[in-house]
Amino acid sequence: MFNAYIAASPSFWWDQKFLLKLADKKLKTIPVLPKTLFFSDGNEGASSDSQFHTDVY
Amino acid sequence: MLKKQNIKGLDFKYTGYPNESHMAVPIISYYDGLRFVYRQWELPPINDEKINSEIITNHYKALSQKFGYPILPDESYFNGWAQWLIKSPVTLKNGIDLLEMNTVNYPSSSKAFMALAAAYVTKGEKQKAIAAYKKAGELDPASTEIKLRLKELQN
Incomplete structure (x- = not known):
């Protein structure tokens, strides 16, 4: 919908990573995606090996 | 992922x-x-002797492409820069180049043509100055200042 997105501490873990699984599937069908995305974590997910962001990255 | x-x-x-x-x-x-x-929004730093309309135009073309809508170099911002540039003989031509760019980007702005005309006067290009003031006058027929400037030049 937009050209750029900022996701601050998104709850991607919700419902056993429902959104991540959905995104993984959908993105495979999109060859080109001219979008900008910034995402972040606070202290629950900012450690280097936290699944909060390693799954997305 | x-x-x-x-x-x-x-x-x-x-x-x-x-x-x-x-x-x-x-x-x-x-x-x-x-x-x-x-x-990438801001124009990368560049010195007064190197700045020209091509660099600016290319930068804004790239921005328009990235953001998906036409983004024009701001008239007032580049006019301000140009006013600074025309103060020095070394950068006068760069200033005029920027003012010409403003008249292309904002063809209905009488201010843009007035600023360009004044810069041509500084450079001693009388005929070009008259042409630019005439164009400014067409866009703003009520302006007494433009009429005055034209009179000064044509006498």
Whole structure:
């Protein structure tokens, strides 16, 4: 919908990573995606090996 | 997931903030996120002798492409820069180049043509100055200042 997105501490873990699984599937069908995305974590997910962001990255 | 899929065109960045909680992290994320989204917005630093309309036009063309809508170099901002440039004989031609660019980007702005005309006067290009003042007068027929300037030049 937009050209750029900022996701601050998104709850991607919700419902056993429902959104991540959905995104993984959908993105495979999109060859080109001219979008900008910034995402972040606070202290629950900012450690280097936290699944909060390693799954997305 | 994003790196593995290597999605063409997708521009992304992750930042972790160990000092912020889930509830506080949006404040700094919006700031840094906007910084990331608009990181190419500003024209890269360039000195007064090197600046020209081609560099500016190419920069804004690239921005328009990235953001998906036409983005024009701001008239007032580049007029201000040009006023600075025409003060020195070394950069006078750069200033005129920027003012000419403004008249192309803003063809209905009488101010843009007036500023260009005044710069032509500074450079001693009388005929070009008259032509630019005439154009400014067409766009703003009520202006007494333009009529006055034209009179001064044509006498």
